[in-house]
Amino acid sequence: MFFKAVFIVLFGIAIQFLFKTLLMMDINKRVYNHRPGECRIVEGPKQGSEDFEVIEDKQIAFISSGVVYLPKSPSDVMWKGEIYLYDLTKRTYKAELIPVLNLENPEEFYPHGLSHWRMKDGTIRLFVVVHSKTFQHSIVVLDYDEKKKQLNHVKTIKDEKFVRPNDIIATGENSFLVSNDGGTQTEFGNMLELISGFYKGGVVYFDGKVSHDVIENETANGISLSRDAKTLFVSHINRETIGIYAWDQKMMSVRKISEIETLTGCDNFHIDPENHIWTGCHPVTKDVVAHFGNRSDPTLYGPSQVLRITFSKDFQKAEMVEILADDGRLVSASTIAFPFENGKQILIGTVGRSPLHCDVNVPLNLY
C-alpha cells in the first residue's frame, strides 16, 4: 500500500515534469510573420550579430559577431570572431569590420555581450564578453580610436566567477556587471541544467579589482540598466521571464522588485531614451535548439521576435508590443534589437546570422 502510494506520487511528478518540459519547448506555438516596414539584411557580419552597443551621440553601433557557445569541439568553429561598426545615419546596409589591435590571442577572440563606457576624456571604452574556441571565458576591455577606426586592447580580465558569461554592463571605467547564463561548460551539461531547473548562473559585479556575486543560482542572459542606473533588468531566458531588481552600486547589492512573465525567451536588452526595453526573443524554443546545435547549417534556422516592453511606474506590470515576428527565413534567432531615428528605424541582431535593418511604420504606443 505504501509503495503503491509512493509510486503514484512519483508517477504524478514524472507526468507533470514531462508536461512542463514539453511546454518549455513551446510545442504548441508557432510564429506568424509580420514586419514593421521594409527590411533589408545588413552586409558584413555573416556569422552572427549577437549583441549591439549603440553610441547615441555618434550615431554608430558596434556589433559583435562570431560568438562561440558551448562548442562540441574546437574544430567545429570555422569562423572568426569580429567587431563591426555600423553608421546609423546613412542607410548603407553595410557594416564595417574594424581591426582589434594587440589582443593577447587574436585566434581565440569570440565576442558575445557588449557594453560601453565614456571615459572622462571622451574615449569610448568597450567591454566585451569573450569566449575561446575551447570555451574559456574572459572580459576584454578595448578603447575605440575614432580617427583610426580601430579598437585598442586595454586589458583582459579572467575571474573564477565568470563561470559562463553572456552579457555585460559597464558601470565605470573599470567596473562592470556580468551575467552568467548557466554553470555547465558542455552542451550535455547545459541540457541537464535546463531540464532539471537547477541553474548555476547569476550576475556578478566586478569593481575593478574584485568580483562579487550579486545574484546566484539563477539563469541570467541579457542584462541592462535603466537610464538612471538604478534598475537592473535580467533576462531569465529559460524561464521566459524578465527579472527586475533595484541596483545599488555603492552597496553592490540588488533587491528584487518583480518578475515579468513573457512566455518567450528574451535574450539581450536595449533601453531607449524613454526607458522602453527593446529585446530580441526566441518565441519557439524547440525550433531554435536545432539551429543553435549546428550554427553553420544554412538549412537550419530559428524563429525571431522583437518586443518593445514598457513597464508600469512600479515595475510590477509590463505592456508588450511585438515589432517583428519571423519564422527564421528572413532573420534567424533574434537576440537584440534597438530603435533609432526616433523609433522610425530598427536594427535586429541574431545569434549566428546577419543583422536586419528595418523601417518602422507602425504605431508603438497602443495604450
Next chain:
Amino acid sequence: MLKIVLVVLLAFLVQYVFKTLLMFDVHKRIYNHRPGQCRKIEGPVHGSEDITIVDEKNIAFITSGLVYLNDDPSRATWKGQIFLYDLTKRTYKAESIPILNLEDEEGFHPHGISHWIKKDGTIRLFMVVHSKVFKHSIVILDFDETKRQLNHVRTVRDEKFVRPNDVVATGDESFLVSNDGGAQTVLGNAVEMFTGFWKGGLVYYDGKISQYLLENTVANGIILSRDRKTLFVSHINQETIGVFAWDQKKISIKKLSEIETLTGCDNFYIDKQDNLWSGCHPILKDAVGHLGDAGDQSLFAPSQVLRFKFSKDLKSAEMVEVFSDDGRFTSASAIAVGFDDGKQLLIGTVFRDLTHCDIDVPLDF
C-alpha cells in the same frame, strides 16, 4: 491483466488531459501590434461577426447582434442588425439599415453573411439567422439601393441546418451553409468539444433541396475562391483550414489539403488577389470565457488577423499576422477584410465593435 488495462487507461487519460490543455492554448499569449493607425467604427456595439463586401459598390454589409448557444433567452438584450459601411469615405461610421417584412423581427439575430448579384444588378444578401431561443434559418434579403433598405425575400428552414454558422451564396436561390456543431446547448457543445465527436459539417442548398457535403466535422467560416472552384472551410476547433475543390454542377467536393494554423480562425474573406483573410481566436481559453458571457464588458478575448497566401497547388500557405491584440482594443476577432489593395483593414468581432485600420506595413515578402 487488470493492471495492464489500468495502465493503458491511465496513459490514455494522461495524453487526453495533455491534448485538452494544449487545445485550450495554455502557455500561449498575445503580443500586441497594429499595421497602422486603427480606429473604432461607430455603429455596431454588440457584434460585427461577419462582413460581406460588394466590390462593385465598395460597400460592406456587417451583421451585428449575434445570439449563440443561448441557454437563457432573457440574456439576449440586444437587437440583431445589419450595418452598411462605405469603404471609400473613411467616415468611421456604419449605418444601421432597416429590414422590412421580416417574419419575426424580435427573433432576428444574424450570424454569417454572403451576397449574390442578380442579373438585374440587385444585391441579394444571404444570412444565417438565429432566434433568441436559438432556432436557425437562412434569411434572404434584397438590398434596395435607392431607399437604402433590405427587403425580406424568403426564410429557408431545413432540418440539415443543424447549427448553421456561415453561408456562401452560389446563385439567386442556392448557397452553401456550414454547421459548426450539432449540440444546441452550452453543455452539449462542451461535450462535443471535449470528446472531439463533431456533429457539424457542410450543407449545399440548391434552392429546393439540401444535401450533405461534409459530415461529422466542425465547420465555421466558409468561403469560395474568386473563381468559385475552391472552397475554404475553417475547422476552428482543430485549428486548421480545410481546402476543397468544389464542383457546383456535380454538387461535390474533393479534399485538397488541410492547413494547420495553431489558432482558431473564424470567418474568411478572399481579396482581389485571392489572398485569404481571417479573424482568429489565438487563445481558446480566453475566448471561451468571453464568448460564454457576451454581455459582460469586463471580459474580453484576444484577436488576431491573418492573411494567407496559398501555393499554386493549395497544399501550403504563407501566413502574415496583420494585427494582434490582447482584447482590450479589439475583442475576439471573427472576420477580417483587407481592401484598397491591402492598404486598409476592417476587423469584425463576435460580440463587440468594428475596427478600421490602415495598413502601413509590407505584406508580400
